[in-house]
Amino acid sequence: MRANENEHVIEVTDLRRVYGGGFEAVRGVSFSARRGEVFALLGTNGAGKTSTVELLEGLAVPTGGQVRIFGHDPYTDRAAVRPRTGVMLQEGGFPSDLTVLETTRMWAGSVSGARPPQEILPLVGLSGKDDVRVKQLSGGERRRLDLALALLGDPEVLFLDEPTTGLDAEGRRDTWRLVRDLRDKGTTVLLTTHYLEEAEVLADRLAIMHKGRIATTGTPAEVTAAQPSRITFELPQGYFPGDLPPLDELGVTGHDLEGRTVKLHTHELQRAATRLLVWAERTGVELKGLDVRSASLEEAFLGIAREASAHEIPDQGKNITTGKEHAA
Numbered sequence: 435m436r437a438n439e440n441e442h443v444i445e446v447t448d449l450r451r452v453y454g455g456g457f458e459a460v461r462g463v464s465f466s467a468r469r470g471e472v473f474a475l476l477g478t479n480g481a482g483k484t485s486t487v488e489l490l491e492g493l494a495v496p497t498g499g500q501v502r503i504f505g506h507d508p509y510t511d512r513a514a515v516r517p518r519t520g521v522m523l524q525e526g527g528f529p530s531d532l533t534v535l536e537t538t539r540m541w542a543g544s545v546s547g548a549r550p551p552q553e554i555l556p557l558v559g560l561s562g563k564d565d566v567r568v569k570q571l572s573g574g575e576r577r578r579l580d581l582a583l584a585l586l587g588d589p590e591v592l593f594l595d596e597p598t599t600g601l602d603a604e605g606r607r608d609t610w611r612l613v614r615d616l617r618d619k620g621t622t623v624l625l626t627t628h629y630l631e632e633a634e635v636l637a638d639r640l641a642i643m644h645k646g647r648i649a650t651t652g653t654p655a656e657v658t659a660a661q662p663s664r665i666t667f668e669l670p671q672g673y674f675p676g677d678l679p680p681l682d683e684l685g686v687t688g689h690d691l692e693g694r695t696v697k698l699h700t701h702e703l704q705r706a707a708t709r710l711l712v713w714a715e716r717t718g719v720e721l722k723g724l725d726v727r728s729a730s731l732e733e734a735f736l737g738i739a740r741e742a743s744a745h746e747i748p749d750q751g752k753n754i755t756t757g758k759e760h761a762a
């Protein structure tokens with residue numbers, strides 16, 4: 435039976451993972467993903483993404499909290515979960531002397547109801563590579579083979595660990611297209627990536643992890659909207675910062691001055707830009723190099739990482755959450 439659309443296919447509640455030496459890599463992480471949703475787990479190096487995903491894949495037992503995939507514990511109820519999941523690991527680790535076709539057939543042997551290799555290989559752009567040995571594949575082609583193997587069982591949940599590392603721009607876009615198609619057919623995808631553009635393009639919702647906790651979560655638009663937008667311009671000749679309209683009137687929450695370049699940060703971009711332009715018009719000055727932009731996911735990521743470090747991850751904070759929220 436396939437999960438219905440509103441069912442949370444992945445449910446993670448207050449998950450904790452402490453390694454042998456006592457290091458707590460995952461510190462109370464909660465999130466969920468519905469059928470046909472792409473959920474991206476982002477984070478700084480060592481944030482705990484892999485440690486979390488391994489628990490979701492049933493490869494280790496959580497120290498605390500719980501994971502449910504289709505309502506089952508992926509570790510203790512592996513038989514119920516495994517046939518419905520596809521896992522694309524960071525390093526496939528196949529015998530490198532086998533050809534692409536032999537590898538795919540070998541893998542298919544361990545998957546119940548596997549799709550024929552001839553159906554899967556073209557999907558990932560490996561048509562015509564049947565007889566090429568794995569060791570002769572380029573890094574990007576190996577990544578495609580990793581993906582092909584994860585798709586053999588026609589999974590309802592797909593774990594993609596940095597799926598486009600090593601792919602060129604075209605390969606990356608092909609993979610994005612494939613992930614979107616899978617999502618549209620109802621596959622739930624859990625994606626980890628260091629490419630923020632990839633998360634921005636693919637994710638329906640995302641969480642940014644830092645030091646074992648979720649620092650923020652939401653749709654890409656929600657996460658970026660929480661960060662200030664920016665207005666940059668050159669201070670007109672003969673003018674001083676004090677000649678500008680009062681910053682609070684502009685709805686500005688922060689500013690920097692580098693040489694004569696003014697950077698204003700605001701959560702009210704339209705109001706700030708309008709008032710600044712009206713002032714420039716009335717004063718008869720040109721704002722050279724004027725640049726008005728919303729925060730990108732990359733800026734949001736850097737801002738969150740900076741803020742999280744500055745706050746030493748308190749349990750409660752303005753933009754720092756304990757990860758206990760289930761975003762709608």
Ligand SMILES: Nc1ncnc2c1ncn2[C@@H]1O[C@H](COP(=O)(O)OP(=O)(O)OP(=O)(O)O)[C@@H](O)[C@H]1O
Binds near residue numbers: 455481
């Ligand atoms: N087996 C282990 N024993 C002890 N500490 C570990 C072990 N595996 C991972 N860690 C530590 O746990 C933390 C989280 O590691 P993890 O690999 O989950 O992070 P990540 O977010 O996937 O990082 P990256 O983006 O760099 O791949 C790191 O500080 C890492 O050193």
